[in-house]
Amino acid sequence: MAQADFEWLKTFLSKHNCVPEDLLSEVEDVYGEPRIVIATGSILSGFGNKFSDLDVFVVVENSNLTALPITSYKGGLRVDTEYYGVDRVFNQEKMVRSGSCHRSQVLSRDLWVQYYRSLRSMTRFYDGYRLSSKPEFFDWLDQIKSCWLESRVSEWFTYESCRHYLAANWLKKSNMRLACNSISEALFSALSAKVAEKGQVILPKKWLGEKLKACAFVEYLEMFKKALRYPVSDVEQECYFSDIESFVLKLVDLDKLQHSLSWQLWCSPGVQIDNIKGECIVSRWNMRGVLLDSDIGLGQKEYMDCVISSGKFLEQPEDVYGQLFANDMLWLSVVEN
Amino acid sequence: MLLKTSFTVWGNFDMNTVCDIRRHIALRTQGAFRLLVGIQGFLEDVEGGISARQEELVLYQVRQIVLKSLSIHSLALGGELMDQKEQDQVNFDYFLGLDKDIVEKGLKLINRFADCYEPKEKLLEELRAFVDQAEDVLGFSEKLYVLRSPQGFASVLRLAKSWEELAKSKNLPSALPDEWVL
Numbered sequence A: 001m002a003q004a005d006f007e008w009l010k011t012f013l014s015k016h017n018c019v020p021e022d023l024l025s026e027v028e029d030v031y032g033e034p035r036i037v038i039a040t041g042s043i044l045s046g047f048g049n050k051f052s053d054l055d056v057f058v059v060v061e062n063s064n065l066t067a068l069p070i071t072s073y074k075g076g077l078r079v080d081t082e083y084y085g086v087d088r089v090f091n092q093e094k095m096v097r098s099g100s101c102h103r104s105q106v107l108s109r110d111l112w113v114q115y116y117r118s119l120r121s122m123t124r125f126y127d128g129y130r131l132s133s134k135p136e137f138f139d140w141l142d143q144i145k146s147c148w149l150e151s152r153v154s155e156w157f158t159y160e161s162c163r164h165y166l167a168a169n170w171l172k173k174s175n176m177r178l179a180c181n182s183i184s185e186a187l188f189s190a191l192s193a194k195v196a197e198k199g200q201v202i203l204p205k206k207w208l209g210e211k212l213k214a215c216a217f218v219e220y221l222e223m224f225k226k227a228l229r230y231p232v233s234d235v236e237q238e239c240y241f242s243d244i245e246s247f248v249l250k251l252v253d254l255d256k257l258q259h260s261l262s263w264q265l266w267c268s269p270g271v272q273i274d275n276i277k278g279e280c281i282v283s284r285w286n287m288r289g290v291l292l293d294s295d296i297g298l299g300q301k302e303y304m305d306c307v308i309s310s311g312k313f314l315e316q317p318e319d320v321y322g323q324l325f326a327n328d329m330l331w332l333s334v335v336e337n
Numbered sequence B: 001m002l003l004k005t006s007f008t009v010w011g012n013f014d015m016n017t018v019c020d021i022r023r024h025i026a027l028r029t030q031g032a033f034r035l036l037v038g039i040q041g042f043l044e045d046v047e048g049g050i051s052a053r054q055e056e057l058v059l060y061q062v063r064q065i066v067l068k069s070l071s072i073h074s075l076a077l078g079g080e081l082m083d084q085k086e087q088d089q090v091n092f093d094y095f096l097g098l099d100k101d102i103v104e105k106g107l108k109l110i111n112r113f114a115d116c117y118e119p120k121e122k123l124l125e126e127l128r129a130f131v132d133q134a135e136d137v138l139g140f141s142e143k144l145y146v147l148r149s150p151q152g153f154a155s156v157l158r159l160a161k162s163w164e165e166l167a168k169s170k171n172l173p174s175a176l177p178d179e180w181v182l
Helices: A002-014 A020-024 A086-097 A109-127 A135-144 A147-171 A176-196 A205-214 A218-228 A234-251 A319-326 B021-051 B055-076 B100-115 B120-138 B152-169
Strands: A034-040 A054-060 A070-074 A077-085 A129-133 A261-267 A271-276 A279-284 A288-292 A309-312 A330-336 B005-009 B013-017
Touching: A002 A020, A002 A129, A020 A034, A020 A129, A034 A109, A034 A135, A054 A086, A054 A109, A077 A086, A086 A109, A086 A147, A109 A135, A109 A147, A109 A330, A129 A135, A147 A176, A147 A234, A147 A261, A147 A319, A147 A330, A176 A205, A176 A218, A176 A234, A205 A218, A205 B055, A218 A234, A218 B055, A218 B100, A261 A319, A288 A319, A319 A330, B021 B055, B021 B120, B021 B152, B055 B100, B055 B120, B100 B120
Parallel strands: A054 A077
Antiparallel strands: A034 A054, A034 A129, A070 A077, A261 A309, A261 A330, A271 A279, A279 A288, B005 B013
């Protein structure tokens, strides 16, 4: 596998009059001595095309870094070099190994984002090619590239499919056009879970078509292509929703999962709740807002960083929370009971 | 909703008034970054995918381009400031406040790519025009830099610094990708 990655990388770089050693020349030691340097990106995953760029991840001891990429151009090839502190990388690995964030009792947006970024980081290392490393990191990278990560990615996408599925069914009452997007995302996540089981772990869904082809999932590829269209008229939206939902239900065992999952609603970032003379104002960034007839019973500070409402997977939220969700005032998570 | 009036005062000096300054700033900062960090890269993917005959990559990214372009129009008309950066939101409404015509124009363009009856290169030009229409909504006098170009990244970083300070002064969310600051 390593040799195949190297040949692929060499071939791609040669089209830009570069060799792998040129990538190493972009690595600076101003952030600390590199512990491990990998080339990663869609090219290393086997999908990239001539317009693809290349990412170089550099792990250093320094923990005071941003992930702002340092961009350079070699023979027309864009190379983004990113630096990560070793502590951060090890913590990300630990987080992913400990199991999906959906297994937490409470899943806030902050935790979701933290886990997602950790998972994304690990999948980049999984698909990356080692350009150089200190001896103590040889084994570390090898043990990242194994099936434990594949099952974590598959698990992630399965839960996410459930989350989008739930959103789609809540939204269809008031916004069928948007619900169609949600149900398609539920399908894309479900398909991503399937290909992850076969080792296709990179997260971006734009490569889902290539991953499905690589896994020879002919039927699933057709589902994907059908879902990529967007229904325009009301009639088309109803048919689309029904068709795509049936695909999701074929892929995700919701009959089984529904008994172990619950949903939680949180205030979205920027939300504020104010009450004035019996009218409740739920606003976001002091710009968009929803006016409710009655006080929803939350004081100024009570709604911050806590679950506003929750229920078993197929339970509907109370109308007021459903409305707030449909107006993008509430953030949805799905957790295992 | 932005209300702009233009009239001549004090000789040749033109002035626009807006009734919602915070939304005006949010449109220009958030809207610009939806283009710079999202749409510009997606367009490159479409070009590369057409060249490499990666049909599903093309379709997926066309869909993302149209939805994000519509969200820029929506941002000018009362839509949500904070767009999906990492698919954490499952209820972000790309269409909020939009006329049926522009929505249908965008969605039909997605489907024309999927139908494969027309040459992709011709459709790509229409897609670019759709993106340009969204960029026009931002109201800048010049086209935005191309972020993913040798000069573009540095130029955008300089702009971003001043925009961030402005947005912060108005208690608006940051438009920058979190990775740029964390």
